[in-house]
Amino acid sequence: MSTKHRLIVQPTPTPDSAMIASNVKQPSSPFSPLSGEPQSSVSESNAATELPEILCKRYKIERLLGVGGMGAVYRARDLLREQYGDPDPYVAIKTLNEEFAEYPDANALLYTEFALTSRLRHSNVIRLYAFDVDPQSQRAFITMEPLKGPTLDQFLESHPDGLPWEEYRNIALPLIGALACAHERGVLHGDLKPSNVMLAKDGLRLFDFGLGQPVKGLLNGLPKLSRKRIAAWTPRYAALELLNGEGLTSTADVYGLACILYELASGLHPYSRLTAKQAKTMQQDKSLQRPANLPAHCWPALRLALAFDKEARQIGARGLLEAFSKPRPSLIRRIFNCQAG
Ligand SMILES: Nc1ncnc2c1ncn2[C@@H]1O[C@H](COP(=O)(O)OP(=O)(O)OP(=O)(O)O)[C@@H](O)[C@H]1O
Numbered sequence: 391m392s393t394k395h396r397l398i399v400q401p402t403p404t405p406d407s408a409m410i411a412s413n414v415k416q417p418s419s420p421f422s423p424l425s426g427e428p429q430s431s432v433s434e435s436n437a438a439t440e441l442p443e444i445l446c447k448r449y450k451i452e453r454l455l456g457v458g459g460m461g462a463v464y465r466a467r468d469l470l471r472e473q474y475g476d477p478d479p480y481v482a483i484k485t486l487n488e489e490f491a492e493y494p495d496a497n498a499l500l501y502t503e504f505a506l507t508s509r510l511r512h513s514n515v516i517r518l519y520a521f522d523v524d525p526q527s528q529r530a531f532i533t534m535e536p537l538k539g540p541t542l543d544q545f546l547e548s549h550p551d552g553l554p555w556e557e558y559r560n561i562a563l564p565l566i567g568a569l570a571c572a573h574e575r576g577v578l579h580g581d582l583k584p585s586n587v588m589l590a591k592d593g594l595r596l597f598d599f600g601l602g603q604p605v606k607g608l609l610n611g612l613p614k615l616s617r618k619r620i621a622a623w624t625p626r627y628a629a630l631e632l633l634n635g636e637g638l639t640s641t642a643d644v645y646g647l648a649c650i651l652y653e654l655a656s657g658l659h660p661y662s663r664l665t666a667k668q669a670k671t672m673q674q675d676k677s678l679q680r681p682a683n684l685p686a687h688c689w690p691a692l693r694l695a696l697a698f699d700k701e702a703r704q705i706g707a708r709g710l711l712e713a714f715s716k717p718r719p720s721l722i723r724r725i726f727n728c729q730a731g
């Protein structure tokens with residue numbers, strides 16, 4: 391069964407600024423920005439939006455690759471590259487879905503995703519090519535590398551007991567490294583969850599910085615979106631302080647990452663798929679156990695990252711990376727430690 395997570399979007403509109411989000415995640419009616427009539431369009435049973443078949447006279451939409459709560463991603467052929475003989479002229483195109491695209495600063499929201507992600511050069515972060523607006527439909531879109539492979543939530547469905555350490559490391563280290571790089575470049579992700587990580591053929595990619603934000607003071611020129619009005623966190627992976635209405639920080643990202651890392655080792659969400667708020671009320675942290683697949687030397691760091699209170703979550707992505715990168719003690723040492731302890 392798919393483990394798509396629903397975002398909760400709580401718009402609190404103010405008269406002075408445009409509202410971006412509504413509480414809708416699912417596909418709805420065909421988008422026809424100019425005429426009110428459905429346009430020549432790509433149609434798939436689950437498509438969140440219908441788009442012109444060709445964007446910017448250049449990108450020919452071929453098929454839907456995936457739908458999220460805010461956007462839809464299509465595979466498209468770049469006709470310009472094709473014209474110049476490129477044997478692989480394919481791109482992935484992300485647009486906001488109809489519900490979001492309607493709002494006046496929707497394009498700025500997508501641009502922010504582009505601006506943040508393209509600041510990052512890391513082999514495990516999705517590579518974006520360009521941001522553009524189709525003049526006819528006024529739909530903004532991002533072009534990026536097309537990926538093939540399961541998302542981590544799909545992958546976990548076929549690994550219900552989690553991964554053995556050797557396999558685990560190959561996913562955990564690139565993922566932690568990607569987030570550490572983002573944080574060091576001043577970019578917060580805002581929506582760390584298994585469905586925003588893809589195991590592409592040539593390596594893991596962290597993607598979907600759609601709820602991302604720059605750390606304070608960085609990228610000041612970006613359009614000022616009324617972020618306070620978008621509480622679009624994914625409940626199971628959102629840090630307690632986000633659920634309580636506080637702003638995004640790198641520490642909040644670390645909580646989402648820690649949930650993924652736990653799930654990857656055990657196959658289970660650390661707090662029985664509860665929100666941090668519910669789990670804290672039920673004192674679930676008291677009974678939190680080290681997943682059997684996770685070496686003991688990683689546990690103190692992961693446990694810290696899973697703390698409900700941000701004051702107690704005293705570890706960053708880099709700290710997690712250091713802890714998880716340490717070689718596992720030899721079997722003899724582990725047995726000896728076990729007997730001694
Ligand atoms: N570059 C890509 N290549 C192939 N498929 C992609 C690519 N980017 C995204 N997808 C697919 O499209 C889906 C939606 O993309 P994305 O997560 O960016 O949208 P979203 O609406 O922001 O999602 P969310 O529900 O997390 O807010 C992904 O889950 C994935 O399956």
Ligand SMILES: [Mg+2]
Nearest residue numbers: 458585586598
């Ligand atoms: Mg997503």
